[in-house]
Amino acid sequence: MKILIIMEKQLQDTLKNKEVLIQFLMFPILSVIMNSVVKIEGMPENYFVNMFASMYIGMAPLVAMSSIIAEEKEKNTLRVLLMSDVKPLEYIAGVGGYIWLLCMAGGLIFCATGKYRGLAAFQFMCIMAVGIVVAMLIGAGIGIWSKSQMSATSVTVPVMLVFSFLPMMAAFNHTVEKIAKLTYSQQISLLIQKTGNLHVTFENAAVILLNMAAALAVFCLAYRKKSLL
Numbered sequence: 615m616k617i618l619i620i621m622e623k624q625l626q627d628t629l630k631n632k633e634v635l636i637q638f639l640m641f642p643i644l645s646v647i648m649n650s651v652v653k654i655e656g657m658p659e660n661y662f663v664n665m666f667a668s669m670y671i672g673m674a675p676l677v678a679m680s681s682i683i684a685e686e687k688e689k690n691t692l693r694v695l696l697m698s699d700v701k702p703l704e705y706i707a708g709v710g711g712y713i714w715l716l717c718m719a720g721g722l723i724f725c726a727t728g729k730y731r732g733l734a735a736f737q738f739m740c741i742m743a744v745g746i747v748v749a750m751l752i753g754a755g756i757g758i759w760s761k762s763q764m765s766a767t768s769v770t771v772p773v774m775l776v777f778s779f780l781p782m783m784a785a786f787n788h789t790v791e792k793i794a795k796l797t798y799s800q801q802i803s804l805l806i807q808k809t810g811n812l813h814v815t816f817e818n819a820a821v822i823l824l825n826m827a828a829a830l831a832v833f834c835l836a837y838r839k840k841s842l843l
Contacts, residue, residue: 620708621715624682637677638716641670642723649727658807663728665782667738668803670720671745672778676753677770678713683757684766710750717746734810741809744822745802749777751829759836798825 648662658664721742730738752773760766781803784794794800801821805814 617704617708617711620705621712624709624712627682637674638720641666641674642720642727645724646727660728663724664803664806664809667721667724667742667806668781668799669778670717670724671742671749671802672776672781672799673749673774674720675713675717675746675749676756676774676777678716679709679750679753680757680760680766680770681753681763682709682713683754684760684763687757687760688762706754710754713750714743714746718743721746728809730809737812738806738809741802741805741812745798748798748822748826748829751826751833752777755829755832755836758833796821798822801825 645663645666648666649660652662718739721739724742725735725738728738753770756769756773757766760769777797777799780790780794780797781800784791784800784803791800795817798821801818805812805818
């Protein structure tokens with residue numbers, strides 16, 4: 615019940631906060647426009663859908679999670695919630711669940727734009743779901759570690775740029791590709807490109823799990839050092 619209340623509160627706050635709201639809308643809208651307008655001979659099928667979906671996973675959940683937590687810490691809203699018998703894990707579950715659902719809604723737009731159906735649609739949404747969770751853990755760690763929303767933004771922006779743009783840059787540069795393979799966003803991008811004929815390799819799974827473990831470790835360390843208060 616408390617988790618649902620927190621999710622409802624976040625929805626109301628997001629509708630008022632255009633900076634956070636645009637994170638969920640920008641790339642899905644861009645994918646619809648570019649997929650409809652740009653037609654180049656020899657271009658891979660769903661090129662823009664897959665590219666923007668990968669960038670979306672590297673940006674939207676990460677930025678939203680860090681921004682919300684840092685803002686509520688700065689305004690002492692978080693302290694009030696925890697003093698009102700809302701447990702830290704309930705708060706994280708509420709905020710995280712809300713962001714995950716919104717990002718998955720964005721994923722549905724990508725899925726519809728790419729005209730994925732049946733098994734392909736299921737695979738696409740599962741890949742999106744995993745990537746969103748990793749990004750949220752990274753964002754949560756940054757949000758808890760930061761003293762204010764401004765300090766969170768100063769850390770989030772470069773981190774977000776790395777994860778969101780590496781998959782695109784890797785397509786044009788072999789050196790960047792070698793580095794990008796170590797990130798969850800690149801592995802998610804590679805999996806998205808296999809949608810419909812999905813085959814998860816050891817490298818795909820290992821890199822994503824290692825990124826998730828590292829993000830979780832940073833989150834736990836930040837929680838112990840800074841706490842949600």
